[in-house]
Amino acid sequence: MTEQETIKKWLSGQRENMVSLQTKLTACQALAPESGGDGELRKCELLEKELAALGFPAGERFDAPDSRVPSGIRPNLIVTIPGKTDNVVWIMTHLDVVPPGDSSKWETDPWTVVEKDGKLYGRGVEDNQQGLVSSVFAALSFLKTKIVPELTIKLLFVADEEVGSTYGIQYLLDNHDLFTQSDFIVIPDGGDPEGAQIEIAEKNILWLKFTTKGVQAHASRPDQGVNAHLAGCALALALNSLEKHFDLRDPLFEPDRCTMQPTKKETNVPNINTIPGDDIFYLDCRILPRYPLAQVLKEIARVARDIESQYGVSISWKEEQSVESKATPTDAPVVAALGKAIQAIYGVSAQLVGVGGGTVASYLRNAGYNAVVWSRMDGTAHQPNEHCVVEYLAGDAAVMAMLMLGEA
Ligand SMILES: [Zn+2]
Structure with missing residues (x-):
């Protein structure tokens, strides 16, 4: 048997152990203080105990101080399996989960794993324990078969992913020198049901709040006022039409273009027969990486000045959020290696994709590291009746193991 076959065979016998780990982890609620929880420490300690029982060497903890939780810490754990080389493959998953939400929408208890028709149900079983458990068994396959991986394996279990990463990956990037630019970094926390998308x-991302000021008047006398709402509407339309100005396309993304959408609207006057003197709305912009946000802001200013002179209003705006994200290059070695592993296990060609914004990978990419997000999943994260397809646990573990083996 080849090393690949030995590992695949070993993994195929681990179904019960994987489900058991999923069950124990799900029962150990790890909610951030923002979600009314006490953090990830108990879950991290449980995981450390389980890893030791499975035969892993002790990991290293990088705890972030957080006075809002009783223990005062948010744990981050790294477990290392040395390979033939110092080249590192990281599999990063997060310990925290989101609250169950409306409990009446759950058919089973969110904290008790139930298996039905080849799926596990429970809060966190997909986000992010599927990836977590797969990474554990991928690494374990080397310990149990005594095959030495080509790459040094580092399993990274982080705190605080669901509400901002301050005490998780951002803490690690700010306080510890863990990564190098040649490292492979895989984040199994997003994907499609074929397991093809990387x-x-x-x-x-650019979120802006626009305040338009006119002159309030009786609705029968628009001649005596300046209708801020009307000018605000014109502004919203003009800003939206900037989608045509920034008109380049990038097939990596869906949709493949920049979007600039007016979204939230604040209430103005309470009655129908008053012309509002103030108008406030928000714009959500998702901009292709090739356009710097400074360039977008310049165009926005031009549009606003235009509306001011047309309608006789004054317009100001404030950035509510502004995030520029670097991309992992399409020719980064991790992309090709992972693509080969996916092909070997799932028999599909990898498809490179971009998303609308806001994943944990951006912290790593902005720090100069080539992170990719991949796993095979139905995409039920944060929903009631979140599930994980049991078959994907061993499948994803096999893909990760092929990547670690270095000969996929
Ligand atoms: Zn997640």
């Missing part, structure tokens, strides 16, 4: 980029 996410390598996100759009830049």
Whole structure:
């Protein structure tokens, strides 16, 4: 048997152990303080105990201080399996989960794993324990078969992914020198049901709050006022039409273009027969990485000045969020290696994709590391009746193991 076959065979016998780990982890609620929880420490300690029982060497903890939780810490754990080389493959998953939400929408108890028709149900079983458990068994396959991987394996289990990463990956990037630019970094926390999509980029995000000031008047006398709402409407339309100005296309993304959408609207006057003197709305822009946000802001200013002179209003705006994200290059070695592993296990060609914005990979990419997001999943994260297809646990573990083996 080849090393590949030995590992695949070993993994195929681990179904019960994988489900058991999923079950234990799900029962151990790890909610951020923002979600009314006490953090990830208990879950991290449980995981450390389980890893030791499975035969892993002790990991290293990088705890972030957080006075809002009783323990005062948010744990980050790294477990290393040395390979033939110092080249590193990281599999990064997060320990925290989101609250169950409306409990009446759950058919089973969110904290008790139930298996039905080849699927496990429970909060966190997909996001992010599927990836977590797969990574554990991928690494374990080397320990149990005594095959030495080509790459040094580092399993990274982080805290605080669901509400901002301050005490998770951002803490690690700011306080520890863990990564190098040649490292492979895989984040199994997003994907498609075929396991084909590798996410390598996100759009830049710009959220703006626009305040338009006119002159309030009786609705029968528009001649005595300046209708801020009307000017605000014109502004919203003009800003939206900037989608045509920034008109380049990038097939990596869906949709493949920049989007600039007016979204939230604040209430103005309470009655129908008053012309509003103030108008406030928000714009959500998802911009292709090739357009710097400074260029977008310049065009926005031009449009606003235009509306001001047309309608006799004054317009100001404030950035509510502004994030520029670097992309992992399409020719980064991790992209090709992961693509080969996916082909070997799932028999599909990898498809490179970008997303609308806001994944944890951006922290790593912006720090100069080539992170990719990949896994095979139905995409039920954060929903009631979240599930994980049991078959994907061993499948994803096999893909990760092929990547670690270095000969996929
Ligand atoms: Zn997640």
